[in-house]
Amino acid sequence: MRFANxxxxxxxxxxxxxxxxxxxxxxxxxxxxxxxxxxxxxxxxRGAQPGPFWLTWWLGDMxxxxxxxxxxxxxxxxxxxxxxKRPAMLQGVAFVSLxxxxxxxxxxxxxxxxxxxxxxxxxxxxxxxxAFELSPRAAALTILAFVAVAIGSALHAIHDTLMSNESLxxxxxxxxxxxxTSCWYPPP
Numbered sequence: 001m002r003f004a005n006x007x008x009x010x011x012x013x014x015x016x017x018x019x020x021x022x023x024x025x026x027x028x029x030x031x032x033x034x035x036x037x038x039x040x041x042x043x044x045x046r047g048a049q050p051g052p053f054w055l056t057w058w059l060g061d062m063x064x065x066x067x068x069x070x071x072x073x074x075x076x077x078x079x080x081x082x083x084x085k086r087p088a089m090l091q092g093v094a095f096v097s098l099x100x101x102x103x104x105x106x107x108x109x110x111x112x113x114x115x116x117x118x119x120x121x122x123x124x125x126x127x128x129x130x131a132f133e134l135s136p137r138a139a140a141l142t143i144l145a146f147v148a149v150a151i152g153s154a155l156h157a158i159h160d161t162l163m164s165n166e167s168l169x170x171x172x173x174x175x176x177x178x179x180x181t182s183c184w185y186p187p188p
Contacts, residue, residue, distance in 0.1 A: 007077040024065040032058035063172040066179045070140040094133040095142050098126040102146045107153030120174055131182035139182050147175045
């Protein structure tokens, strides 16, 4: 309440960035530091390097906070939803388009052999479209669905190989930026 306007955190841009800084960056930084220290001090690290271990933990926590927290805060703390003035058909097209683009880009089934190309950037215009087309509540839920579809498609596409830690970190950063771009657009 003191730092980011409590339940009205998504009503003003200043509050959104304060929430992002305190809840999504600093709190997860502390959690990752304590967790990594406990794993290494107890000997459960099994030869892992502390730096990459900590970075993976921190980015995972931060991505989770950026993706999941808006859904809970927007859906459970605001009884009245923001009503979009856009036609429902256009909102549905925005929702379905983002999910389909996520399946194509991350799934590697329509564009086989393109796994090394930076196609993930194709999703950004669709993410922005969702931010402007849907209410903040619907946008937060849409991004969570997009991330679930993209992760499922990516896992299905790489079932033969293990995902490298670097690939995992890049996905976490990409999804965090997508969530910040779309879910955190304050209502008019």
